[in-house]
Amino acid sequence: MNHLKRIEQRDAARDIQAELLEGLQEMAADMPAASHRITQTDVALARQKAQMSQASFAKTLGVSVRTLESWEQGARRPSGAARSLIKLFIKHPEFVREALS
Template identity: 35%
Template sequence: MSFFDELKASLEEAVEIKKGAKKPARVTRYEIADVKAIREQLNVSQGEMAKALGTSVDTIKSWESGRRNPTGLAAKVLAAIKANPAFFKELSAH
């Protein structure tokens, strides 16, 4: 099967899934971190959190207001902090 044929088959499958004629092989869902709740639980300022995560205060504000959501490594780090708040102290020490 050529690359074009594979791409065409993939797109046809996507159309079937969109129409409800076929179920997707897998569905990935991500929990969006409640950054403000995590920060308040840690009792730290936006500046302290930004410094520990290596980002800007504006990014923290955007996450807290819901204008943007943490993705990638930031989302994983926030999940780790939520599960283990002591991890934040380790991050902020570096």
């Protein structure tokens, strides 16, 4: 989950209010907004390695698709139990998928 920790550290240093005001000012001035690269989270990586859709991965983890989406986007963090399963999916996706089927 080192990647998630880096995302949290990056976001902790952000001034969201200033970014929003800057974006509004750019829109008002008809300037193109700055683009931000969205990086893949460990949750998305685990789902891809398991070769599962969001719906089936969410069901396997026992969460809603909406919750899974927020994890993949880095907006929220999975619980401890979910983090453990996600780590297993990254290391041994076939084993976990078969064991939980």
